[in-house]
Amino acid sequence: MHAQEAAGKIRSMEVRGALRIAVAAARALEEEIISGASADDVRRAADVLRDARPTAVSLPNAVNYVLHIVESHASDDPAVGRALVLGELAAFISSLESSIDQAAEHGAGLVVDGDVILTICNSSTVVEALKTAKRRGRRFKVFACETRPRWQGHITARELSGAGVDVTLIVDSAAYHTMKTKGVTRAFVGADTVYADGSVVNKVGTSQVALAAKGAGVPVYVLTESVKFYPYSLHGATVEIEERDGAEVSDIRGVGVFNPAFDVTAAENVTSLVTEDGLCPPGEVRARMEEKFGWML
Numbered sequence: 001m002h003a004q005e006a007a008g009k010i011r012s013m014e015v016r017g018a019l020r021i022a023v024a025a026a027r028a029l030e031e032e033i034i035s036g037a038s039a040d041d042v043r044r045a046a047d048v049l050r051d052a053r054p055t056a057v058s059l060p061n062a063v064n065y066v067l068h069i070v071e072s073h074a075s076d077d078p079a080v081g082r083a084l085v086l087g088e089l090a091a092f093i094s095s096l097e098s099s100i101d102q103a104a105e106h107g108a109g110l111v112v113d114g115d116v117i118l119t120i121c122n123s124s125t126v127v128e129a130l131k132t133a134k135r136r137g138r139r140f141k142v143f144a145c146e147t148r149p150r151w152q153g154h155i156t157a158r159e160l161s162g163a164g165v166d167v168t169l170i171v172d173s174a175a176y177h178t179m180k181t182k183g184v185t186r187a188f189v190g191a192d193t194v195y196a197d198g199s200v201v202n203k204v205g206t207s208q209v210a211l212a213a214k215g216a217g218v219p220v221y222v223l224t225e226s227v228k229f230y231p232y233s234l235h236g237a238t239v240e241i242e243e244r245d246g247a248e249v250s251d252i253r254g255v256g257v258f259n260p261a262f263d264v265t266a267a268e269n270v271t272s273l274v275t276e277d278g279l280c281p282p283g284e285v286r287a288r289m290e291e292k293f294g295w296m297l
């Protein structure tokens, strides 16, 4: 898939989920390079992809890393440089793909028999972790928030049910009540962007789930690959919170709609992040970020 097509699918959310859009963008740039695009063409394609959605930094991080690879071979002999770029790009894409399995593996390791896990939206990392735990023979239940307005929780419920996981859908506003009355033992959520202070941008409603969890004494785990770390947040930058069309929520004439797609969960309401490298308490994000994103800073 070329860059324009990939960007269109990311924009329309036909391709969605923070990690998947990063992989799709990197693959699209790989495709451009294979078809002989010049360095300028690749830069233009990168701009189009980077702008497809604003909030998940996995997208610009992946795009910028591909450009970094391209730039670092700019002075090589063209044929040699191209082969080296494609080799490094393939390794990068495969590391992105394996980071989800590794993060999911660490997430699955947290699941014990008798767990009741609440989740929101459709995080491929969370779904993979729960499927892995199921394959290992863990006995647990899941409550999935529907995730208005685009119902990604239904995708989660379908995927988990298909894997034989005991999953129950709840409306988003039932999260606290469910924690209090159904013995929820932990919340697993995904991430679109992670800030240096350990706070997390994820699907709107996640911050409410985390606040409810705090009130109910339920630990909150954020399953995220480190490609979602936002290195510029080390200097205080924040990402734009995507606001989507009001028509996704309501068509009542004369009534305005505010439809933010994401929110920010404070670090103090996160028990731990779970990355491809294992548990990462919010207070350790800054150090991990500096270590991983030195090339960008």
Ligand code: RI2
Pocket: 016, 017, 018, 019, 020, 120, 121, 122, 123, 124, 125, 126, 152, 189, 190, 191, 192, 202, 203, 204, 261
């Ligand atoms: P994975 C999704 O955003 C959700 O907010 C989800 O928690 C997050 O990306 C991470 O997804 P959207 O694309 O990378 O549905 O874990 O708006 O798949």
